[in-house]
Amino acid sequence: MTRDRDEWRRPWAADDAGPLPSGTVWPAPTGTSTDPTAPGRADLAGSFAAPSSAPAFAPAPGARPSSPPAPTTSPAAPSAPSPRRRGGVLGALLGGVAGAVATVLLLVGLGVVDLGATADTADTATAPSAVAPTPAPQPEPLPDDATRTGIPDVADRVLPSVVRINTSGSNGLGSGGALGSGVIYRADGYIVTNHHVIDGAAAVEVLLSNGDRYAAEIVGSDELNDLAVLRIEREGLPAIALRPADEPLRVGETVVAIGSPFGLDATVTAGIISALNRDLSVPNSADVIPAVIQTDAAINPGNSGGALVDLRGRLVGINTAIVSRSGANEGVGFAVPVQQAVVSGDQLIEQGFVRYPLLGITGTDITAEIAEAFDLDNRRGAVVDSVQPGSGADEGGLRSGDVIVAVDGNPLASMSDLVAEVRRRAPGDTVVFDVLREGEPLRIEAVLGERPRS
Numbered sequence: 001m002t003r004d005r006d007e008w009r010r011p012w013a014a015d016d017a018g019p020l021p022s023g024t025v026w027p028a029p030t031g032t033s034t035d036p037t038a039p040g041r042a043d044l045a046g047s048f049a050a051p052s053s054a055p056a057f058a059p060a061p062g063a064r065p066s067s068p069p070a071p072t073t074s075p076a077a078p079s080a081p082s083p084r085r086r087g088g089v090l091g092a093l094l095g096g097v098a099g100a101v102a103t104v105l106l107l108v109g110l111g112v113v114d115l116g117a118t119a120d121t122a123d124t125a126t127a128p129s130a131v132a133p134t135p136a137p138q139p140e141p142l143p144d145d146a147t148r149t150g151i152p153d154v155a156d157r158v159l160p161s162v163v164r165i166n167t168s169g170s171n172g173l174g175s176g177g178a179l180g181s182g183v184i185y186r187a188d189g190y191i192v193t194n195h196h197v198i199d200g201a202a203a204v205e206v207l208l209s210n211g212d213r214y215a216a217e218i219v220g221s222d223e224l225n226d227l228a229v230l231r232i233e234r235e236g237l238p239a240i241a242l243r244p245a246d247e248p249l250r251v252g253e254t255v256v257a258i259g260s261p262f263g264l265d266a267t268v269t270a271g272i273i274s275a276l277n278r279d280l281s282v283p284n285s286a287d288v289i290p291a292v293i294q295t296d297a298a299i300n301p302g303n304s305g306g307a308l309v310d311l312r313g314r315l316v317g318i319n320t321a322i323v324s325r326s327g328a329n330e331g332v333g334f335a336v337p338v339q340q341a342v343v344s345g346d347q348l349i350e351q352g353f354v355r356y357p358l359l360g361i362t363g364t365d366i367t368a369e370i371a372e373a374f375d376l377d378n379r380r381g382a383v384v385d386s387v388q389p390g391s392g393a394d395e396g397g398l399r400s401g402d403v404i405v406a407v408d409g410n411p412l413a414s415m416s417d418l419v420a421e422v423r424r425r426a427p428g429d430t431v432v433f434d435v436l437r438e439g440e441p442l443r444i445e446a447v448l449g450e451r452p453r454s
Helices: 148-161 338-351 367-374 392-396 415-423
Strands: 042-043 162-168 176-184 192-194 201-207 214-224 227-233 256-257 267-283 287-294 306-309 314-322 333-335 361-365 382-387 404-406 428-435 440-447
Touching: 148 162, 148 176, 148 256, 148 267, 148 306, 162 192, 176 256, 176 314, 192 338, 214 338, 227 338, 227 382, 256 314, 287 314, 287 415, 314 338, 333 338, 361 415, 382 392, 382 415, 404 415
Parallel strands: none
Antiparallel strands: 042 361, 162 176, 162 201, 176 192, 192 227, 201 214, 214 227, 256 267, 256 306, 267 287, 287 333, 306 314, 314 333, 361 382, 382 404, 404 428, 428 440
């Protein structure tokens, strides 16, 4: 039976800086491998717990390699946190390893939910919605005719916008430290990275591409989407260009990953978009990040929080995780889409926290069995399992057994699509759902509630 490593996602830590020793062999994998693309259930109602059949992320300690990498700027790495197992594809966050490389897992098919949730477990679910962003000048992207041969131009353009992040006193690292990457979001000092890179850190330092170092303030963190915002006292920074939402990514499109894998700053790798709309488990939680980008561009521990860009040098995602049996890159990496980074980043900058909309349902993808039972012509959409009493879905008239096929006119392919659509909206927004009920089409309006903040 194939087995994967099961390890907690965290920023990378090493005894000291330096090139990787030749012949370094990472520990043998642990944990069970499952199909990461299996159809999923989702819970837009609230608390969820992934079923044993669905892929889920599970933390676990990792053994140190016989010849660990040693960045001079990174303190010694302490032991990793104790494991917590869940079923499914296991992996660790690329952010780091405390003694070994992080592995990560692919997820179940829900954006916010409990793959095994019922009406009893439906209470919150969905993620941040956008707050009006503070206008900030955007750099000009590279020309349209950039091709794979233009990767050096992309690197020249983007490298100044990617930073290294050093932390000290990180959770689970004792008095030691760890490192990750970040992206300059605004010229006035705001930097986007992963939540797991700075989680529990006592102090955070940002190293710019020119070698300047600055103490960083943690502005806010969005654990549900593994995003965070830092700020340094510096103006006139080279902010990265953003790919607009009206230019959707295409599978097979060339992308470039930039970050500090294993503490090797300004590392550039290239690959393609392998798949879109994957679901990625949130560590130590039944929640998932919906609609993430899958890429085969080499990303490794230390790349967490770094940039995934297109051939015009525009940010398309924030690198966050890998699936790996060895603990290092095996060609299956994931990035949080830039649209989610903008939604979360703007809210964190404006108010220091993210508001999560709540629809109030649990649901699942349409399987062949469900399509046959409901006499459906195709398998696109999401089936409502249960509706939370008093929620916007309940008051709007959604019922168990309804098949949601579109949100505000946007067709849905799966429950993950529904979760992602809801997450792009704000509490209080009115959403129009196109629904099939017993084969008859109807339109339902529901007002989104707000998921309680812990």
